[in-house]
Amino acid sequence: MTGADPRDRGGPQQPLLIVDGLKKYFPLRNALGTVSAHVQAVDGIGFSIAKGETLGVVGESGCGKSTTARLLMQLIEPDAGSFVLDGDPVGRGGVTVRELRRQVQMVFQDSYASLNPRHTAAQEIAFGLRVIGKDTATAEAEARQTLRMVGLDPDLYAGRYPHEMSGGQRQRVNIARGIALNPRLLILDEAVSALDKSVQAQVLNLLDDLKQRLNLTYLFISHDLNVVHYVSDRVLVMYLGKIVEVGPVDRIWREAAHPYTRALFSSRLSMNPALRVAAPPLSGDPPNPVRPPSGCRFRTRCTLAEDVCAASEPALIPSPLDAAHAVACHIARAGSGHSLAGALANAA
Amino acid sequence: MPLDATPARNGTIAEVNDLSVRFVTRDRDVLVVDGVSFTLAAGEVLCLLGESGSGKTVTMRSLLRLLPPSARIGGRIDVAGHDVTAMSDRQLERLRGPVAAMVFQEPMTAFDPVFTIGTQIAETIVSHEGISYRAARARALELLELVQIPSAARRLDAYPHELSGGLRQRAMIALALSCRPALLLADEPTTALDATVQIQILLLLRQLQRDLGMATIFVTHDIGVACEVADRVAVMYGGRFVETGPIDQVIAQPAHPYTVGLLNSTVHEISRGAPLVPIPGGPPDLADMPPGCSFAPRCSAKSTRCDEIRPVLAPISAGRAVACHHPTLAGAKP
Amino acid sequence: MSTSTTGLAALPPAVRKVARPPGRSFWMRLGRHLLRDRVAIVCLVILLAIALSAIFAPWLVPADPYKTSMLRRLLPPGERGYLLGTDELGRDMLTRLLYGGRVSLSMGLAPVVLATLIGGALGIIAGYFGRQVNMLIMRVIDVFYAFPSVLLAVAMAGVLGAGIMNSLISLTLVFIPPIARVAESVTTQVRNQDFVEAARATGAGSWRIIVEHMLANVTGPILTYASSLVSVSIIIASGLSFLGLGARPPIADWGLMLNTLRQAVYVAPLNAVLPGVMIFLTSVSFNLLSDSLRTAMDVRA
Structure with a gap:
């Protein structure tokens, strides 16, 4: 199905969404209620999402990937940052935040907690449709239709409550709720991570099908690199609130x-008992996002860190070999002051 | 007086025979483990692999009878020569720790939040071995070093919440090892961890297991984890063993259609570009199991026999067994 | 790349068949659970009997509850056709006990219902909006909460003056703070769940989310708590009447009857105790029913 979308104003080259300078610090309050510190959840990130692509976001807990999703969804307000939706700036003079929100929907990780326990599947999906102004009967009918689209027979599942469904079925309802509002961008926040493998594959196929x-x-x-590799066109790697690398998935x-x-990739399980991982690529846990290290945030766990890494923060700059591939590392930039600077680029 | 933890004459540390566990409440009577049998040799790592509701955790917990009061255990469980089903609660307490210890997915369940790590490990040692608190505290320090906690001496005085996820997991492993168990039971100990931390903990467990010669039962839903740590694997489905064997053989040539399906639906490096082949349908309802093979409703290779007669776990080659009427059919296409 | 292995067609029929009838709502399950609870059934029957006999008292007992007779004072039960005897002014005890149920039951239920509406609304608003709104509402509530409930009721009834209406108002005020507290804490819990976030993601306004998503999830716990206050309300109301701060003579009210029969406790002990027995029976039934309700809610998962 490739009919022209009437909402597509900027043409295929115009990214669906451009995010710039996005920042969110969460205040930590002490017992007296005064702010004692901030969790630097997302610290000035910028990226764009092309029309029709799947942008994968990977990173460990505390890297800010879920906060980014909630910021895009306008569920929390950013401290700073601008959005451009299909060429139109969001906010002053451009499209409204409401409009942005309508074009973006989200599927959460916990299929159980993200469904109202007192609503049936159809009620849950119909709610959003009623919010955007449809009458109850239309909303109900469309909800049933959407259930069919996600592979659930409405005669069997429309009247079911969350506890009467399996995890996979519940996640299908969550997906149905998202797509029922006809969004252009669907955020999948660890949407398949909690599912059993056999069910996960079903839902991944469904997502691919719906996308087309x-x-x-x-x-x-997702934190699962294999799944991200399978579904994504481009990948964004985050570490402690920063983007460290972004580029086409194959590259x-x-x-x-x-x-x-590279450490993240080497941490993947081998899936082959004969080729077990011999030594862990990294030691220790990610640092606390309340007090991130100076300069490059990864330097405390990096085997290649030098003085320059503590002194200055590497910018996210495109690779000379491939403009779509950007890295925030002193080693990748010739003349940065790191002894290995430019060596890797030359080798490649 | 500590229990005897030496394995039986034939080198077996645990032997489970026709284990069944049912959860009985006023409203429901559900058979969650159904006729499971296995033996575990000293120093061996057995992985119980299965999805949610497959009965893997309940099977493992039965070995220490760590089950809710509504559980009814049937069959025979021998751990280090002791009949666990016949033991009193007091005897069980002495079994837990020196003979068999357990690590959990969430370390906060193992620690009391109001005492320091060092105190809790030392007191466990004191209560089981009756040595002085000083000596026990020295042992606690050794243990923290054994599990590679950096600046271990300082961490002895840390409260559980002061440690990061990975360190807390290491501290729990230290607590489990405090009484030198012959058998370690691990319940998804790395599932809640980040990738870079998960691999550290897995490798640590693998190394400790080898160095200390502990037999280990490892419960996981992740084939990747099983590949990293297991000697043998038992694939569980609907409360039953459907396939057992050495991990390399089972992964290379799965014999049960469920194992095949599980491998196919796990996303690999090579999966990209091709649609996944999932197992259709969902996990079975334990309260309403089919009369024949529990996997038959989702199986593409089933015959009428599968719907009627329940297949038993039967050997197919040295060290391997499968509960399927048509095992070769599925095994032919790995 | 999109060969659909995901559609409904891909599922074999055996998987699609459903074992259990779907669509059993929370309230239906709660009801089924209560119906299997013997204690709850017994309490329900007792309370229904008391309530129905209070409502239909004029048809059940032909006697006039206010008709006094100096000749027939304090007759023991069963004598001269008085099934439960007479009181200190010669009025039929049975009749007055049944009529008294009207006042006592309404004084048990009405303040709790009113307080649940007001306190529940305050608590839900405080819990949902949080921050300053929460601060404002909950701190004001805390001031009232600082006084023991009986003392507060007595003080307020004292200020407002005696009378059923005034004791109803003072009881309502007494119950608003605890109910608001419970409502606030339940709402805060529910509010942090993903489904509320998901509802906000559709662009729904706060009121819509409160009405359609929050209410159904918080009413259960709030009602359970409120039901446990009914017996307290009956007892305090009776206490107010007993102290002369509630119902005024000659109205038939269990608390008031207990007071006026007090002097007769050595002459006709059985008669004097009867109103107390009614208060006890009613409040214990409400309490046990509330307990059953809580158990039923707990096991719903």
């Missing part, structure tokens, strides 16, 4: 440039 049929764009957040999988990305 509904002309959707996905922001796919990143072939030649990851950031030491963190």
Whole structure:
């Protein structure tokens, strides 16, 4: 299904969404209620999502990937940052935040907690449709239709409550609720992570199917690298509130440039008892996002860190070999002051 | 007086025979483990692999009878020569720790939040071995070093919430090892951890298991984890063993259609570009199991026999067994 | 790349068949659970009997509850056709007990219902909006909460003056703070769940989310708590009447009857105790029913 979308104003080259300078600090309050510190959840990130692509976001807990999703969804207000939706700036003079929200929907990780326990599947889906002004009967009918689209027979499932469904079925209802509002961007925040493997594969196939049929764009957040590799066109790697690397999935999988990305890949389980991982690529846990290290945030766990890494923060700059591939590492930039600077780029 | 933890003459540390566990409440009577049998040799790592509701955790917990009061255990469980089903609660307490210890997915369940790590480990040692608190505290320090906690001496005085996720997991492993168990039971100990931390903990467990010669039962839903740590694997489905064997053989040539399906639906490096082949349908309802093979409703290779007669776990080659009427059919296409 | 292995067609029929009838709502399950609870049934029957006999008292007992007779004072039960005897002014005890149920039951239920509406609304608003709104509402509530409930009721009834209406108002005020507290804490819990976030993601306004998503999830716990206050309300109301701060003579009210029969406790002990027995029976029934309700809610998962 490739009919022209009437909402597509900027043409295929115009990214669906451009995010710039996005920042969110969460205040930590002490017992007296005064702010004692901030969790630097997302610290000045910028990226764009092309129409029809799947942008994968990977990173460990505390890297800010879920906060980014909630910021895009306008569920929390950013401290700073601008959005451009299909060429139109969001906010003053451009499209409204309400309009942005209508074009973006989200599927959460916990299929149980994200469904109202007192609503049936059909009621849950119909709610959003009623919010955008449809009458109850129309909303109900469309909800049933959407259930069919996600592979649930409405005669069997429309009247079911969350506890009467399996995890996979519940997640299908969550997906149905998202697509019922006909969004252009669907954010999948660890949407398949909690599912059993056999069910996960079903839902991944469903997501692929829906993307083709509904002309959707996905922001796919997951900690599972294999799944991200499977579904994504481009990948964004985050570490402690910063983007450390972004680029086409095949390129990143072939030649990851950031030491963190490479460590993340080497941490993957081998899936082959004969080729077990011999030594862990990193030691320790990610640092606390309340007090991130100076300079490059990864330097405390990086085996290649030098003085320059503590002194200055590396900017996210495109690779000279591939403009779509950007890395935030002193090693990747010739003349940065790191002894290995430019060596990797030359080698490649 | 500590219990005897030496394995039986034949080198077996645990032997489970026709284990069944049912949860009985006023409203429901559900058979969650149904006729499971296995033996575990000293120093061996057995992985119980299965999805949610497959009965893997309940099977493992039965070995220490760590089950809710509504559980009814049937069959025979021998751990280090002791009949666990016949033991009193007092005897069980002495079994837990020196003979068999457990690590959990969430370390906060193992620690009391109001005492320091060092105190809790030392007191466990004191209560089980009756040595002085000083000596026990020294042992606690050794243990923290054994599990590779950096600046261990300082961490002895840390409260559980002061440690990061990975360190807390290491501290719990230290607590489990405090009485030198012959058998370690691990319940998804790395599931809640980040990738870079998960691999550290897995490798640590693998190394400790090898160095200390502990037999280990490892419960996981993740084939990748099983590949990293297991010697043998038992694939569970609907409360039953459907396939057992050495991990490399089972992964390379799965014999049960469920194992095949599980491998196919797990996203690999090579999966990209091709649609996944999922197992259709969902996990079985334990309260309403089919009369024949529990996997038959989702199986593409089933015959009428599968709907009627329940297959038993039967050997197919050295060390391997499968509960399927048509095992070769599925095994032919790995 | 999109060969649909996900559609309904891909599922074999055996998987699609459903074992249990779907669509059993929370309230239906709660009801079924209560119906299997023997204690709850017994209490329900007792309370229904008391309520129905209070409502239909004029048809059940032909006697006039206010008709006094100096000749027939304090007759023991069963004598001269008085099934439960007479009181200190010669009025039929049975009749007055049944009529008294009207006042006592309404004094048990009405303040709790009113307080649940007001306190529940305050608590839900405080819990949902949080921050300053919560601060404002809950701190004001805390001031009232600082006084023991009986003392507060007595003080307020004292200020407002005696009378059923005034004791109803003072009881309502007494119950608003605890109910608001419970409502606030339940709402805060529910509010932090993903489904509320998901509802906000559709662009729904706060009131819509409160009405359609929050209410159904918080009413259960709030009602359970409120039901446990009914017996307290009956007892305090009776206490107010007993102290002369509630119902005024000659109205038939269990608390008041207990007071006026007090002097007769050595002459006709059985008669004097009867109103107390009614208060006890009613409040214990409400209490046990409330307990059953709580258990039923707990096991719903």
